[in-house]
Amino acid sequence: METHVALLPSAGMGHLMPSLRFAAMLASHNCKVTILTAQPTVSAAESNHLNSFFSAHPHIQRLDFHVIPLRSSNDDPFFLQFEAIVLSVHLLPPLLTSLSPPVSALFLDTAAAACVDHLADETSLSISYYILNTTSARFFSLISHLPHLTLEGSCKNLQLPSLPSFSVSNIPPPLFNPENLFTTRLISNLRAVSKVKGVVSNTFHRFEPETIEALNSGRTMITLPQFLPIGPFKYYESVCENTSLPKWLVEQPAKSVVYVSFGSRTAMSKDQIKELGEGMLKSKQRFLWVLKSVKVDRVEETGLEELLGSSLLERIKGKTHGMVVREWVKQEEILSHPAIGGFFSHCGWNSVMEAAQRGVPMLAWALHGDQRFNAEVVEKAGLGLWPKHWGWLGERLVKSEEIEEKITQLMEDHKLRSMAQKVGEEATEAWEIGGTSEKVLGQIIETLKLKV
Incomplete structure (x- = not known):
C-alpha cells in the first residue's frame, strides 16, 4: 500500500x-x-x-x-x-x-x-x-x-x-x-x-x-x-506571478549587493525605518531593500514616501546603487543570485537556512521571538555578524551610523565571507x-x- x-x-x-x-x-x-x-x-x-x-x-x-x-x-x-x-x-x-x-x-x-x-x-x-x-x-x-x-x-x-x-x-x-x-x-x-x-x-x-x-x-x-x-x-518549484528578479539586481556586479529583509511579520517604526535607510545610504553599498510597515500584508496601505520621507526616498531613487520594493519577493532566488554579497536579516529561521544553504554572510538584527537564539547560532557557526547591543525591536533606536558601520563590515570582511562560504559547502555536503x-x-x- x-x-x-x-x-x-x-x-x-x-x-x-x-x-x-x-x-x-x-x-x-x-x-x-x-x-x-x-x-x-x-x-x-x-x-x-x-x-x-x-x-x-x-x-x-x-x-x-x-x-x-x-x-x-x-x-x-x-x-x-x-x-x-x-x-x-x-x-x-x-x-x-x-x-x-x-x-x-x-x-x-x-x-x-x-x-x-x-x-x-x-x-x-x-x-x-x-x-x-x-x-x-x-x-x-x-x-x-x-x-x-x-x-x-x-x-x-x-x-x-x-x-x-x-x-x-x-x-x-x-x-x-x-x-x-x-x-x-x-x-x-x-x-x-x-x-x-x-x-x-x-x-x-x-x-x-x-x-x-x-x-x-x-x-x-x-x-x-x-x-x-x-x-x-x-527549494521547490512553484507557479507564481511576478517571479522575475528585479532588472536592477540582474545588472549589478558579483557579490556587490546587500539584500535587506526583516521577514513577513516584522513591522518597524517610521523613525527606525528612516535610520535604516540613512545607514544604508551612508554605507555606499548597493542594496535591495524589501520594506514592510505592517504585520499583515492585506492592510499594507502606507506609501513609500510616507514611510521614508520625500527627501530620503528621492535620495534612494537618485542613487544607482539602491532599490526599495514593497511586494513579496522570492527570497530563495534573490539569495541565489550572483550579485548578492550579504544578507541583512531579522534571523527568522527560514531566512537563516536559506542563507546557510547558499553561503551568504549575514548581518543579524534579532528583533523578537526566537531570533536572538537564531542569531547566536549564526554567529557561532561563522555565517555572520550579530550586534547584540542593538536589542529587541523598539528597545532602542538603532542609529544610522551604527547600521552604516555593520553593513560596511558585512560587505568588506573577507574572513567572514570565507567562513560563510564554508557553511554553504557543509550545507551541500549534508x-x-x-x-x-x-x-x-x-x-x-x-x-x-x-x-x-
Missing part, C-alpha cells in the same frame, strides 16, 4: 514555507502527501503561495480545514489563527479518516502541537504524530523544557542538563510571564512533545552539532522524542549521498513505510 502522510501548517509564512518544502521532499520520495490548509489564511502571501504550490504540485492533495473563527482581545492575527486551529481540532478526525489510502502519519508544526493531545485519544485514528520544528535546534532545546521551568530574569545564564548554557538576555520577554497568552499556549503545545514519534527540523548537523547531539543524547532533563535534522530544506540530512530523511521514509 502507498505511504500516505498529512501535514498541518499553522499561520504565517514562517510556518507555511517549511511545511510546503517538506511536503515536496516527501512527495519526491514516492509518498502520497495531503496538506491540510487552515482557512481562511491570515495573509495574502499565504493564500498566493498555497495556490502557486498546488498548481506546481498537482500530485500533492489539498484539503481545506475550515477553522472556527476566534474572538479575542489579542491583536496578533497570527496568534489568533494558532489558537483557532487548536480549538478546531475536533474537526480533524473526520477529515483524516476520509482520506484514502489511510494516513500513516501527521506532521504538525510546533504552534499546533497541542492538537496531538486530542487526536491521540481518537480511536478512529491509527497514525503516528511528528512535530515539524520551524525554529533552530537551539531554541527548540529551550522551549521543549519550558513546561518544566520557572524562568527568572535575575540570573545571567540558565543551565540545563547536557545542553549548552543559555544567556537569559536572549530569552523572549513574554516567556518570563507565565500568565502571558503566548507563553501559556506555547507550554500547552509543548506538553504534547512526549506523545510524538519525532521532531523533524530544518537544520543540519554541522550547523548546530552540540545542540543536536545533546537533544539525542538521552541525558536531557526530560525525555524527548528523536530529533531529526534534515535541513536545509530543499545532502550528498551518505550526508547527515540525506540519511536522516531516508530513515524517516523507511519508518513511515513500516507503518503502512
Whole structure:
C-alpha cells in the first residue's frame, strides 16, 4: 500500500514555507502527501503561495480545514489563527479518516502541537504524530523544557542538563510571564512533545552539532522524542506571478549587493525605518531593500514616501546603487543570485537556512521571538555578524551610523565571507549521498513505510 502522510501548517509564512518544502521532499520520495490548509489564511502571501504550490504540485492533495473563527482581545492575527486551529481540532478526525489510502502519519508544526493531545485519544485514528520544528535546534532545546521551568530574569545564564548554557538576555520577554497568552499556549503545545514519534527540523548537523547531539543524547532533563535534522530544506518549484528578479539586481556586479529583509511579520517604526535607510545610504553599498510597515500584508496601505520621507526616498531613487520594493519577493532566488554579497536579516529561521544553504554572510538584527537564539547560532557557526547591543525591536533606536558601520563590515570582511562560504559547502555536503540530512530523511521514509 502507498505511504500516505498529512501535514498541518499553522499561520504565517514562517510556518507555511517549511511545511510546503517538506511536503515536496516527501512527495519526491514516492509518498502520497495531503496538506491540510487552515482557512481562511491570515495573509495574502499565504493564500498566493498555497495556490502557486498546488498548481506546481498537482500530485500533492489539498484539503481545506475550515477553522472556527476566534474572538479575542489579542491583536496578533497570527496568534489568533494558532489558537483557532487548536480549538478546531475536533474537526480533524473526520477529515483524516476520509482520506484514502489511510494516513500513516501527521506532521504538525510546533504552534499546533497541542492538537496531538486530542487526536491521540481518537480511536478512529491509527497514525503516528511528528512535530515539524520551524525554529533552530537551539531554541527548540529551550522551549521543549519550558513546561518544566520557572524562568527568572535575575540570573545571567540558565543551565540545563547536557545542553549548552543559555544567556537569559536572549530569552523572549513574554516567556518570563507565565500568565502571558503566548507563553501559556506555547507550554500547552509543548506538553504534547512526549506523545510524538519525532521532531523533524530544518537544520543540519554541522550547523548546530552540540545542540543536536545533546537533544539525542538521552541525558536531557526530560525525555524527548528523536530529533531529526534534515535541513536545509530543499527549494521547490512553484507557479507564481511576478517571479522575475528585479532588472536592477540582474545588472549589478558579483557579490556587490546587500539584500535587506526583516521577514513577513516584522513591522518597524517610521523613525527606525528612516535610520535604516540613512545607514544604508551612508554605507555606499548597493542594496535591495524589501520594506514592510505592517504585520499583515492585506492592510499594507502606507506609501513609500510616507514611510521614508520625500527627501530620503528621492535620495534612494537618485542613487544607482539602491532599490526599495514593497511586494513579496522570492527570497530563495534573490539569495541565489550572483550579485548578492550579504544578507541583512531579522534571523527568522527560514531566512537563516536559506542563507546557510547558499553561503551568504549575514548581518543579524534579532528583533523578537526566537531570533536572538537564531542569531547566536549564526554567529557561532561563522555565517555572520550579530550586534547584540542593538536589542529587541523598539528597545532602542538603532542609529544610522551604527547600521552604516555593520553593513560596511558585512560587505568588506573577507574572513567572514570565507567562513560563510564554508557553511554553504557543509550545507551541500549534508545532502550528498551518505550526508547527515540525506540519511536522516531516508530513515524517516523507511519508518513511515513500516507503518503502512
